[in-house]
Amino acid sequence: MRPASFEYHRATSLEHALELLGEFGENGRPIAGGQSLVPMMNFRLARPGHLVDINRLPLDAIEIAGPVLRIGALTRHIAYFDNPWIARHFPAFLDAVHYIGHPTIRRNGSIGGSISHADPTAELPAISVLYDADIVARSVTGERRIKAQEFFLSAYVTALEPGEMVVAVEFPIPPAASTGSFIELGERSGDFATASIGISLEHGGGKIVRAAMVCCGADLFPMRAPEVEDFLVGKPLVNPSGAEAGCIFAASIDPVDDHIASADYRRGLIAELTHRAIEAACTRALDKS
Amino acid sequence: MIDITLEVNGKTKTLSVEPRHLLADVLRQEFGLSGVHIGCAHGACGCCTVHLDETPRLSCLTFAAQCDGSEIRTVESIGGPTAEHALQQAFRSEHGLQCGYCTPGFIMTLMPFIEEMVEQKRLPDDDEIREAMSGNICRCTGYHGIVAAVRKAVNLGLGGGI
Structure with missing residues (x-):
């Protein structure tokens, strides 16, 4: 199968992406790696009228921000394998990454995409729930943090509002022991x-x-x-x-x-x-x- | 329609595509690269794997419109018309293919893996080889021949015997 028609927009900044998503509402979707969204579109299970391509935005940092490890939404799964913080603080996270798809999927898929897609058996949603992560979502009206346990509502259903986009996921760093x-x-x-x-x-x-x-x-x-x-x-x-x-x-x-x-x-x-x-x-x- | 410029196997071309056009279809139809095989069109079989800016990528999960300004390599860029690359030759000698439909995907998925192993100067064990090709489905060989081909290609790259 091939996807239904849509309009393509390449976001030039986060603000630009949010403006576009705000304008399109439920008819717009951000696209990152596309490893889950494009199969859904190819099967025509998803038919967004507008795709906002966020791949060229600088949203892929993994950084310590006070008591949390903040992972940018565009971080590709492959990045966790040689990240010292993941290995040191989040052993279950590192284990889980080995189960995500296969190498080509892991090179291209992103955490923001996996979290937003909310497949009921996907690894990163599970890991975010396990570690009590905050999902950081942004829209033109501002930013909010949603507890992972309150984010995943059902299969492929999340607490994201139309026009909102996941920009990062924040994992509280567990104690040393x-x-x-x-x-x-x-x-x-x-x-x-x-x-x-x-x-x-x-x-x-x-x-x-x-x-x-x-x-x-x-x-x-x-x-x-x-x-x-x-x-x-x-x-x-x-x-x-x-x-x-x-x-x-x-x-x-x-x-x-x-x-x-x-x-x-x-x-x-x-x-x-x-x-x-x-x-x-x-x-x-x-x-x- | 959107105008995009792609550098495919070293040749640059500007063309107009519909946003919904998959990279796999554009490579086959606009560039005549029939080595880009489409198996499942939903990211499960690996047949359509190409290199997008030097990274393996499923061209059935990629819109051509996303690739403006990118460099793309397909199996046609490997080993010339008679498939002379060591990995291709190893597929042939080790019975790494039968019908050949999945082969371009395997070659494109495994190329960077083999280069990485040669760079690290080590022969991967079979489990590691199987993990590297776990995104590609082959219905003919039962995979043993493909694992043997990868082992052979890495061995050759390391300057060792067969």
Whole structure:
């Protein structure tokens, strides 16, 4: 298939892009790497009347800004592999990048695009929910920060308003004694995930003192697991009861039943991935100390 | 229609395109480069991979209008009409292709990988090779021949035996 007709506009500055998006409203979409938007357009599942090309804007910085790591919307996924801050502070993030599409997609796709597209099993939306990131959105009327947990409303549905564009994602930097991991299973390498689990843990004295967990594949958006997070607090890194945590979580979810996997299979898979992700995060912390 | 200037395989041309025209279609129809194969047209098969400003890019997920002023390389720029490049020859000798539909995409995806390995002076293991080509689908070979071809091409680049 080929896309329906649209008008193409190349933004020459962020202000220019926002003016155009403000003018076109729901009929306009920014385009960065196009790795998700263009397939949707080729299938005619998306038919924007106007595309605003933001690729030549300087929005690809990864920088420490006080207590957060600020990642510009146009940062390509490949940039995380050799970024020292990602490796040092966000181990689950770095794990997750390995599961994003394949090398060509990772060279071209951007974080702003992935977040705005909001595929229910995409890695960067999950990671932003895991780490309590703020999505920084801007429009002609100003800038606002939206908590990742309040940003993803359903499959491909976000809290972005017409005319708004993601300009950055800000990740609060965890304390030094923290660890994490991300595990995903799909039908084949680089394909959409059947399910994935991300874990981020703070620890002290050999025990978990704070836990965060995100799951894709259990609902139409990346969901946190507050019951498991509470359960993990106080558990030792050496034997964190990951299997039990997996069972607790699996009992609380109601995953979809479709041609990829039955609901029962998904529940079992999610329990096992939860177990493995917790073990992997704890092992990583123990190896480091 | 939008006027754009592209430098394709070393030749510069200015042409008018509709915004919705995919780079893959423009390369095939306006530049006559039939080595740009279109498999799935939604970024799943890798057949249409070209180099856009030296970076592998799926030309089915790229609008030609976005590429104004860019440099594009297709498989036609590799190894001449008789496909003399070491990677192409290795595909031939190692049974890295059968029907050939996916081959241009594989070659364009793997070229920078092989150059990187040669630059780093190391032979990648099979898992690494498979990861590098994980965005390309081949329905004939079962991939073993392609992995062997990549290994051979890197080996040749490193000046080693086969």
